Amino acid sequence: MDMLAGKVKMTQVPDMAPQTLDPTTRRTRVTARDVTVHYGAKQALFGVSIDIPDRAVTAFIGPSGCGKSTFLRCINRMNDTIEGCKVGGKITIDEDDIYNPALDVVELRARIGMVFQKPNPFPKSIYENIAYGPKIHGIARSKADLDEIVVTSLRKAGLFDEVKDRLQEPGTGLSGGQQQRLCIARAIAVGPEVILMDEPCSALDPIATAVIEELIDELRANYTIIIVTHSMQQAARVSQKTAFFHLGNLIEEGKTEDIFTNPREKRTQDYITGRIG
């Protein structure tokens, strides 16, 4: 026991695994009601309603073409840019209707940041990648402000120590995992409330994936995170709430541990156990 005491500080052991934190006790940050999406004549989403808890990670899972990415993109109006795309229903962030025509979409996307499947740093320096957003949103009043935002964002994304001596080097010169963390730092720099992640680790190796997952776990203390992932193990590892989509429908949503140990719906069971694709 003494040997153990020397190595493990018992006070550091959390009372419960993060996955057991009950997302239903958190206040709702994003609310979707009866959301439908049409691409021209084709309907891609059929009446999706879900509450996204604040300061927790919500994972969207489901087979390709199930509508999970389509729904994610509705949350910061990324679908606006797709011709023929029509979004119905209602999505709110803190009571603000995201599809209110009077809403400034640029401002909305600062409140709801996004990280994509493939790291997509600007072809600029690491510093400029982070500084660009705060500059165009008028967040930084001085160069000193900007410097601080860059350093803080890189620190929050767990990247600062790795790049602090080469901030002026191109962001594209970093490794895949570092580039993805740079993109996360870039999203953080404009002070978002919600971060959307569309398969953020699918192009990364397992170690870089683990680093991003650790980062997601740290970020959820301050941000509402929604992650679309093809890896059910990743959803089980990082999220507190999980929603399963199939053929454009939200089939089931609930606490992550319930979804992965005892789902209510047969289709969920069949998907997560590898019986339907």
Next chain:
Amino acid sequence: MSMPLNEHIVTSYEDELLLLARLTSEMGGMVEQAISEATTALLKLDREAAQRVRAADRRIDEMQHRIDELAVSVIARRQPMAADLRAVVTSMQVAADLERCGDMAKQLCKRTMQIDSLSLAPMFYNGVKHMKDLVAQQLQTALDAYLTRNSKAAIEVCSRDDEVDAIYNSLFRELLTYMMEDPRNITQCTHLLFCAKSLERVGDHATNIAEAAYYLETGRHLGADEQQRQPR
């Protein structure tokens, strides 16, 4: 909630889960046979039969290791989820309970080797035999409930465990009477008391297996409330 499951997309994964169930079923059969033969050996004081059952216990232990190894391997390589995860985890629990049942059969055999003679009233034999029949029935029903994912049958097993306890208590009182009647009975009666206790423990393990069966099918642990809600 009971959900009929389709087959896995990956056939080899499906095969591994089927193998796990088959090994559990096979191990259950070995244990049922061991308990039956051990009890018969005790009542007939058949030392040769007792020796055979003791020797066969090694195969039961090996079977448990095989099930554990396969379950650990499936967890490591397949990362099972939901009903599959429960199937893998409970297979290890059930194998552990079955292995303990095998040990109980071995205990009966050890006692058989130590008792010189049985000179007790037929009522006692009937009591032990009745207890063994009931325990064997409990074990068989629990295993069937587990293998067929029948939570209703699992609840019945848990509800009937009181009957096993009642027979054990009755045997206990009977053996005490024999000991009080004639102190020369004390040695053999003490051995027999341990034998009755071993059978009672098998009943407890059958209950554990039934609880695993209930969890496997429903994803919920069988609480006392749920047992009481069911009509007997």
